[in-house]
Amino acid sequence: DAGITQSPRHKVTETGTPVTLRCHQTENHRYMYWYRQDPGHGLRLIHYSYGVKDTDKGEVSDGYSVSRSKTEDFLLTLESATSSQTSVYFCAISDRALGNSPLHFGNGTRLTVT
Amino acid sequence: EDQVTQSPEALRLQEGESSSLNCSYTVSGLRGLFWYRQDPGKGPEFLFTLYSAGEEKEKERLKATLTKKESFLHITAPKPEDSATYLCAVQEYSGGGADGLTFGKGTHLIIQP
Numbered sequence: 584d585a586g587i588t589q590s591p592r593h594k595v596t597e598t599g600t601p602v603t604l605r606c607h608q609t610e611n612h613r614y615m616y617w618y619r620q621d622p623g624h625g626l627r628l629i630h631y632s633y634g635v636k637d638t639d640k641g642e643v644s645d646g647y648s649v650s651r652s653k654t655e656d657f658l659l660t661l662e663s664a665t666s667s668q669t670s671v672y673f674c675a676i677s678d679r680a681l682g683n684s685p686l687h688f689g690n691g692t693r694l695t696v697t
Numbered sequence: 698e699d700q701v702t703q704s705p706e707a708l709r710l711q712e713g714e715s716s717s718l719n720c721s722y723t724v725s726g727l728r729g730l731f732w733y734r735q736d737p738g739k740g741p742e743f744l745f746t747l748y749s750a751g752e753e754k755e756k757e758r759l760k761a762t763l764t765k766k767e768s769f770l771h772i773t774a775p776k777p778e779d780s781a782t783y784l785c786a787v788q789e790y791s792g793g794g795a796d797g798l799t800f801g802k803g804t805h806l807i808i809q810p
Contacts, residue, residue: 587740616797625701626741626784628797641797673740685731686798688740 586610587689589674595695602661604692606674608654614677615657616686617641617649619670626673632657664696700724703785703801710808713774718804720785721767730768731798732761733784741784744770775808782806 586609596602606615617629618641628641630649638649646668648660661668671693675686704719722730729748733741745754747763754761758779760771770783782805786798 618797623802625802626786626798626800631797675740685743685746686741687743688733690738690740 587674587676587687589672589689589692591692592690593693595697596664597697598665599663602664602694604659604672604674604694606657606659606689608657608674608676610676610678610687611654612676612678613654614679615651616675616677617647617657617659618673618675618688619643620673620691621670629659629672661694664694666696668694669696670694700799701785701787701801703783703804705804706802707805708807710772710775710806712776712808712810715771715773715775717772718770718783718806719767720770720801722785722787723766724787724789724799726790728788728790730763731786731788732768732770733786735782735784735803744783772806775806777808777810780806780808 588607590605614633616631618626620626627643629643629647630641632638632651635651650658671691673691674689677684677686700723702721710716729746731746732744734744735741745761750765752763758773762769782803784800784803786800788798
């Protein structure tokens with residue numbers, strides 16, 4: 584693994600509650616990404632970061648927010664979880680802009696919203 | 698319309714039976730095409746990046762090739778440990794290059810001993 588730790592690995596929560604997922608990297612890479620993976624949809628980009636406090640939206644950002652206060656940590660927050668946010672969430676990192684360097688993924692967080 | 702389409706969705710082979718997985722893409726300007734392997738309960742593991750038509754990359758029993766409209770992942774004499782889901786992803790020329798990859802839905806490959 585490329586020094587990426589996601590926590591928690593599994594979480595069950597109720598509709599309407601806030602949830603924060605954490606991604607921690609030890610590679611000192613500049614770029615960090617949050618994806619979700621669902622059957623029939625493949626991996627879809629939620630948000631990404633191109634530096635400390637620099638973030639932007641991806642394809643499926645509604646209902647999610649992110650923060651990056653340190654190079655090594657990228658947090659994904661579901662402000663008020665819904666059942667449609669039940670998914671497996673993957674964090675990825677890269678040390679250069681894509682096309683010059685691949686993404687390396689963590690092992691995911693399985694989130695169930697009941 | 699999906700920008701990245703992988704076929705077949707699932708493939709079952711006998712050990713030693715070579716085959717190819719397809720990834721077709723419709724982006725206007727390709728910055729890079731990426732292949733990943735994903736095992737159950739794990740994150741995708743990077744295999745190859747291809748940048749231009751005609752390029753080929755090899756790793757053990759895998760060889761990836763690229764044309765202007767599609768990429769193939771050729772698996773030669775596969776072993777049961779090659780069983781996994783293989784993902785293809787593309788990045789277009791847009792923005793500053795940081796804005797992520799577009800993934801296909803994957804091909805689930807099973808190699809039977």
